[in-house]
Amino acid sequence: MSIKHGLLALLDQGPRYGYQLRTEFEERTGATWPLNVGQVYTTLGRLERDGLVLPDGEDEEGHVYYRVTDRGRAELRSWFETPVPRTNPPRDELAIKLAMAVTVPGVDVHAVVQGQRRHSIQALQDYTRLKARALAGMTDPAAGGAELAWLLVLDQLIFQTEAEVRWLDHCETRLAQHRPQAVPAPQPAPTVRGRNKQRQGER
Template sequence: MSVKFALLALLSRQPSTTYQLRKDFDETTSNSWPLNIGQVSSTLQRLQRDGLVVRDEHDDDDARPWHLTDQGHRELEAWWADPVSPAQRGRDELVIKFALAVALGDLDVHDLVQKQRSATHRTLHDLTRLRRGLDADDIAGRLVLDNHVFLTEAELRWLDDVEETAARRRTPDATHHAPRTTPAAPRERSAR
């Protein structure tokens, strides 16, 4: 998730303080992506350095709203116009963790899968509870939570596949290095 573009999008609606931006972000995502105030502040400082936002001149730093610059508007418009590629989503730590566990060979992959499955089921339960609690007209919250639910369900299916693949590898008669072949058709007995 690009905090940079989330803040630019929120500022395109109206100028806001650092605290208001964090509150708006949390509300937009139904509090499903925790964003701390330090992250908002450091991102805004980088955006200011890059000429994408400016701040009003007031004595009280906390009350000084941020505004998009013309360059910030152009950057945001370019972001809206470009589809998000898989490379932009980053590396998935869970995938890397299981790839390493399987490659190292001396870890109990089944145990790792069970621990992750339990945590993922808890996450799914929490997301479902949050989704049920949404106001009917909170479309943004619904979109965010539905995405989390679908990804979490997909993760559970993937964990099933990891466990099955690792189990086949552990089977003593498994020939994971040999190519798979289909069994030959039974031979007919020749008449004597």
């Protein structure tokens, strides 16, 4: 997730202070990826260091506003125009878990797959309900672009979860076709006393 570019996109619409940025970021993404204010200000500090934003005064309550610079706008346009790379896919905990499960003795891999499948289907149902609410909200003229932004995020979550369920079904098929060889239990390293006995036996 690019918090940096998300904040630049918000600042491109006008100066804002940290808490406003956090609130608007979460409104547009449905708080799918919640931010804390400290995270926002840390990112703003880096953006200022790199010349992408500048402080733009304070309000009566002491909130420091930030505005995007021309360099920041160029960075934002480049981000929008450049495809998200897939050369280094993010770590997927579920894929790692199953990869480990099939190699560790005593793990019921089928139970792991079934448990995850139930969880993913429940998540899919939850996302679908949220999408129905978001679609209903689209009829409100006051909703603006924030409701559409949230709907796009929900669509992505739904497609991703549907793909995960299909992949889990595929994993079950793959497991049924494959009979893993028994993995011998690891042998404990011999103690000093055990090694001495072994040497005496060799003599």
